[in-house]
Amino acid sequence: MCGIAGGVWSANSEPLSRSQLEKMLHAIRHRGPDDYGVYFSASEGNGNENDPPSASAALGHRRLSIIDLSGGRQPLSNEDGTIWVSFNGEIYNYRELRKELIHQGHVFRTDSDTEVIVHLYEEYGVRCVDKMRGMFVFAVWDESRERLLLARDRLGQKPLFYRQESGRLLFASELKAILEVSGIPLQVNRQAIDLYLTYQYIPHPTSILSGFQKLPPASIAVYERNELTVERYWKPPYDDPIEATPAARSEALAELRETLTEAVRLRMRSDVPLGAFLSGGIDSTIIAGLMQSLSEKPVHTFSIGFPVHEYDERAYAREAAKFLGTEHHEFLVDPSALETLSTLIWHYDEPFSDSSAIPTMALSEVTRKIVTVALSGDGSDELFAGYHRYRAVDLAGKADWLPRPVKAALAAKIWQKIPTSTRQRSLGRRAKRFIAALGQSPERRYLRWIGIFDEDSRHNLYTREFQESLDGFDSGDFIDDAYAEYPNRDFLTRTTAVDVLTYLPCDILSKVDIASMCHSLEARSPFLDHHVVELAARMPAEWKYSNGKGKQILIEAFSDLIPESIQNRSKMGFGVPIDHWFRNELKPLMKETLLSDRCLDRGYFRPDALKLMIDEHLNGRWDHSYRLWNLVCLEHWHRVFLEGARPEEAVPV
Structure with missing residues (x-):
């Protein structure tokens, strides 16, 4: 690398x-x-x-x-x-x-x-x-x-x-x-x-x-x-689906096992020590399991956790490591990981606010102390319908058959006034987001669900001068163009394809590349072998997703490598407790950054809108953590790249 x-x-x-x-x-x-x-x-x-x-x-x-x-x-x-x-x-x-x-x-x-x-x-x-x-x-x-x-x-x-x-x-x-x-x-x-x-x-x-x-x-x-x-020169062959027959499914199971195993074997070619990231989820457990099956000695595996329980997967990683027989290492991340925010901003070049970059950088740092190459499970969620949001896509597809007046009633703003938990991942919050988007096209509905600021909230935040400078620009065209690539598949498959074309390279892979390379660690992703991708792209949606659960064919193909408790666990993701940190340890950082004259003088955002968002978050009326982190990263990008507030490592020697 x-x-x-x-x-x-x-x-x-x-x-x-x-x-x-x-x-x-x-x-x-x-x-x-x-x-x-x-x-x-x-x-x-x-x-x-x-x-x-x-x-x-x-x-x-x-x-x-x-x-x-x-x-x-x-x-x-x-x-x-x-x-x-x-x-x-x-x-x-x-x-x-x-x-x-x-x-x-x-x-x-x-x-x-x-x-x-x-x-x-x-x-x-x-x-x-x-x-x-x-x-x-x-x-x-x-x-x-x-x-x-x-x-x-x-x-x-x-x-x-x-x-x-x-x-x-x-x-x-x-x-x-x-x-x-x-x-x-x-x-x-x-x-x-x-x-x-x-x-x-x-x-x-x-x-x-x-x-x-x-x-x-x-x-x-x-x-x-x-x-x-x-x-x-290439695109995933989602427009060439496999016929959904029992015989074809049986053949695809065998091919998936063979192709992914070969992808792991090829990625174990190295003249330096290698290991694997292991979160205790299905994807990383499969990769670590295949590595162990191809290795004559215990494979080094690495996981990271948080002192906030709902964000901590270390127990699952420990269980997977014990089941597979790997030599496991685990580490803890706390808010002090953000003491060098300018370093994170400098390495990412552009504004980037996926908060999981924080643990990914920390995991890469400790992993590099033992190995030079680490394999990961990245790509599996997009290829095999593993994200929670695909449930909403499936359910909304059924709701699209409802009469238009019924959908309009469900999407009425009155439902948004019903009190719910302020937690980002709460059932009530998810229900509100789901209902509010029912009146939109399926494509824009999905954008509303995955976006940080939707169109209304962005326009409410911008100053009039900044809004006018956009001159009618539509940020949603990026998603629309990706959906247009595959007009003939079912909407769930089209949505997973959109994530492969957009979210995967722009967010997940960018995050991992920068976080690993800033510590001179090479990260390899067997699921992203293009032979694996091409096979997954051609699979019918029902092989991957059924009864509200994704990755069905993947779990079946590799069930011998996954402890039963991990097969049935709910996906946690690799997020960090930003909501908790912004109400406690990182509250001074947030307020100093977003309410400073330096930030407000840039002319992008209305001061009253920023202050309202901060107050709502601190008072517990709403969880704006992802939006606030988005804005904090943007402001610090300006300071690092335009004002020269660079970390020590960026200074030429």
């Missing part, structure tokens, strides 16, 4: 100097503390005056050594030095690809998966990505064509930011690296703020800063002759 950076520029535009590239790499040194390297194209500074190059390139790399520890230094080239690559990720089937390429006449100098990319590009061009089974972002510079290829893995496990200017393209694994280039303007994208308040993340390809973009998952970008083209 590593970090990459670089750029391409035309003869008449500003070049990327070596010192600037080294500053970019220094900003992402946490992603690869073991080594670094740079490459400048042979034409850069050395071109024939009579026939100067039209474009030059620079590639940079920070390395976290996982495979071929003594070789595989990057950037790396083919035999004659005409094709160079800088690569972040893992190609899990590199050994099989290497054999094929050698048979086709290619000569290898290292045992690394990086060199496979070079020869795949020689053989297949920009469609080399079709052959790869892994998580990756890479940049290939083709000297003879003066072409830069940027590519991102199918599910979006690895990030890539870029900025296109006049005659120049800059790119890096993290936004902060590009900001090290001198003269880069810092202008906040106001539409990105609206997106952030909607989703708690900023969806691709948008970035928080104007002029920057994120390469979407399953995409390749080709920069040639000062033109950039972005193309999608």
Whole structure:
């Protein structure tokens, strides 16, 4: 696992100097503390005056050594030095690809998966990505064509930011690296703020800063002759469903067992110690169980918990570890984990308010003390209908058959005035959210359920000037576009597909990548092997979800690895007690942040609306914890990235 950076520029535009590239790499040194390297194209500074190059390139790399520890230094080239690559990720089937390429006449100098990319590009061009089974972002510079290829893995496990200017393209694994280039303007994208308040993340390809973009998952970008083209090369095959017959289901069960086992086996390829995250839920227990079945000695497993009981899963993790025979380690997180909030904000580059980033960073830190690679169960909930909210989707689908007057009556605001618990996860709160959305389209109803601020609450919060600056922008288009990808499946399946295309890469995978890489830990997700994803995408909804419960076929396929108590337990999630902390230990942080002149002077939010939200939360009239955390993270992002209040680790040495 590593970090990459670089750029391409035309003869008449500003070049990327070596010192600037080294500053970019220094900003992402946490992603690869073991080594670094740079490459400048042979034409850069050395071109024939009579026939100067039209474009030059620079590639940079920070390395976290996982495979071929003594070789595989990057950037790396083919035999004659005409094709160079800088690569972040893992190609899990590199050994099989290497054999094929050698048979086709290619000569290898290292045992690394990086060199496979070079020869795949020689053989297949920009469609080399079709052959790869892994998580990756890479940049290939083709000297003879003066072409830069940027590519991102199918599910979006690895990030890539870029900025296109006049005659120049800059790119890096993290936004902060590009900001090290001198003269880069810092202008906040106001539409990105609206997106952030909607989703708690900023969806691709948008970035928080104007002029920057994120390469979407399953995409390749080709920069040639000062033109950039972005193309999608893969999508989950939800539009090719398996026929729901008993024989097909039996075959799918066997295939699921075989495919996921193979995905775990491939992800255990490593020249450094590895382990697994273990929450005691179904997903992580299956992955840890498969690892243990493939290992000759106890696998290291890691879990984390909280002193607030309803957020603490350590007992389940202990039970799973004992059942599987792993060597288990567990740790506790308390509010002191937020003492370095600026560090969390700095690592995430953009405003990001999934509060589970806090325990994920803490878990990654303690895990890295023992292993360098950790496998996780990420992706299973989206692929096998594991989230609680899919129950609401199923129930609302039945309610859609009710006459329109009945739905209108149920959605009336009077029901929202009935007193209920203020707890975010209480049955009463969920019932209110469910009823309030019944009058909307199924797509916008789902957005209302998963969103942080719905449309009405956002507009009530914004100042008039900020609202006018959005000029009718609709943050819900991101969800609508994802639903439009698969119009012919049942709505529950379409919704899980939407989460695979949106929430999974933009929230879950971004959270895990940043949290793990800030501690130089590589996180691998077997459920996101594209063969597993393709199989799950084609399965009928009733195989995954029935009688109000998800993951049915997954539990059946791996029942021997899951203790019965865990098979039947309710999903807890990986949240943190922000609601409790904001009423107690973190109350001063919240008030100082959101009611400060610095925050109010930005002109985004109405002071009276902010104060009302804080008062309602502190008085226990409503649980605004997720919204308040969303706003706290946004304000601290401004302080860290626009005002220079950066953590000590961000200061160049």
